[in-house]
Amino acid sequence: MTRIAYVNGRYVPHGQAAVHIEDRGYQFADGVYEVIAIHQGNMVDEKGHLDRLDHSLGELQIAWPMSRQSLQVVMREMILRNRITNGMIYFQISRGVATRNHAFPDDTESALVMTVRHSPPLDQTAAAVTGVNVITIPDIRWARRDIKSISLLPNVLGKQQASEAGAYEAWMIDGDGNITEGTSSNAWIVNKDGDLITRDASHAILNGITRLAVLDLARAEGVTFVERPFDVAEAKDAREAFVTSTTSLVKPVVRIDGDPVGNGGIGMLTAKILSFYTDHMKAQGSAV
Numbered sequence: 001m002t003r004i005a006y007v008n009g010r011y012v013p014h015g016q017a018a019v020h021i022e023d024r025g026y027q028f029a030d031g032v033y034e035v036i037a038i039h040q041g042n043m044v045d046e047k048g049h050l051d052r053l054d055h056s057l058g059e060l061q062i063a064w065p066m067s068r069q070s071l072q073v074v075m076r077e078m079i080l081r082n083r084i085t086n087g088m089i090y091f092q093i094s095r096g097v098a099t100r101n102h103a104f105p106d107d108t109e110s111a112l113v114m115t116v117r118h119s120p121p122l123d124q125t126a127a128a129v130t131g132v133n134v135i136t137i138p139d140i141r142w143a144r145r146d147i148k149s150i151s152l153l154p155n156v157l158g159k160q161q162a163s164e165a166g167a168y169e170a171w172m173i174d175g176d177g178n179i180t181e182g183t184s185s186n187a188w189i190v191n192k193d194g195d196l197i198t199r200d201a202s203h204a205i206l207n208g209i210t211r212l213a214v215l216d217l218a219r220a221e222g223v224t225f226v227e228r229p230f231d232v233a234e235a236k237d238a239r240e241a242f243v244t245s246t247t248s249l250v251k252p253v254v255r256i257d258g259d260p261v262g263n264g265g266i267g268m269l270t271a272k273i274l275s276f277y278t279d280h281m282k283a284q285g286s287a288v
């Protein structure tokens with residue numbers, strides 16, 4: 001079956017999908033993106049992702065390339081045309097194509113490209129849920145990390161550093177010594193009192209849609225949580241740690257910079273939150 005991509009109004013074979021060389025996304029990283037999980041044919045937290053897209057576009061004064069409803073139609077069409085049951089949708093919106101000049105062009109239409117891909121179905125068995133290592137690195141990103149910008153070079157460099165260190169993720173440290181988030185995930189700890197802690201949403205972090213879902217689930221299940229900054233020492237002293245993202249779901253962290261977190265195993269609260277989250281994924285309404 002031919003994989004289909006969407007490029008500015010056309011469904012095209014993936015191998016032939018291309019954008020103009022003067023697309024501002026290509027030349028300036030002048031654009032934003034979203035990644036949405038598909039579980040059993042349904043998009044997970046579609047509304048949250050589209051709300052965050054609206055925030056990112058608004059903050060950069062990039063126009064929606066089409067109405068929100070039309071974008072939802074294109075996403076459903078892509079799931080159907082690519083026959084995806086479990087996978088991911090990726091799309092990015094750039095400010096469009098214009099002669100290269102830093103300032104915003106006049107009368108340029110935003111550009112939209114979208115791809116979808118399969119991923120393995122959710123496997124929640126104990127053997128499938130493994131703990132991962134993280135390293136800590138300085139956060140060298142810009143000051144508007146709440147915008148899901150396609151400008152990801154510091155994140156790419158950080159993930160490469162993690163990879164070279166044999167780690168799954170790098171937690172980035174701001175100028176005050178506090179952890180902001182991972183290069184492609186939000187960071188969480190459970191302290192000795194059993195409190196769940198994650199950094200508060202601000203310009204300092206991307207407000208993860210998985211993060212928001214986990215906070216809602218914690219609220220509903222009566223898990224005490226606090227949204228505040230925490231530093232590396234507090235993280236290393238924690239009883240449990242984990243990361244959240246669309247692609248990683250809730251992933252236990254068992255080592256930080258080589259030091260074991262708690263007893264070095266998967267935390268009990270972390271396992272519980274993963275189970276709440278997988279139930280949340282399974283409960284998504286029919287999208288197609």
Ligand SMILES: Cc1ncc(COP(=O)(O)O)c(C=O)c1O
Pocket residue numbers: 035155181182183184185186206207208209210211244245246247
């Ligand atoms: C820097 C960063 N933080 C957090 C996240 C998690 O966001 P979400 O849960 O919406 O996938 C991501 C996801 O790509 C990210 O890139």
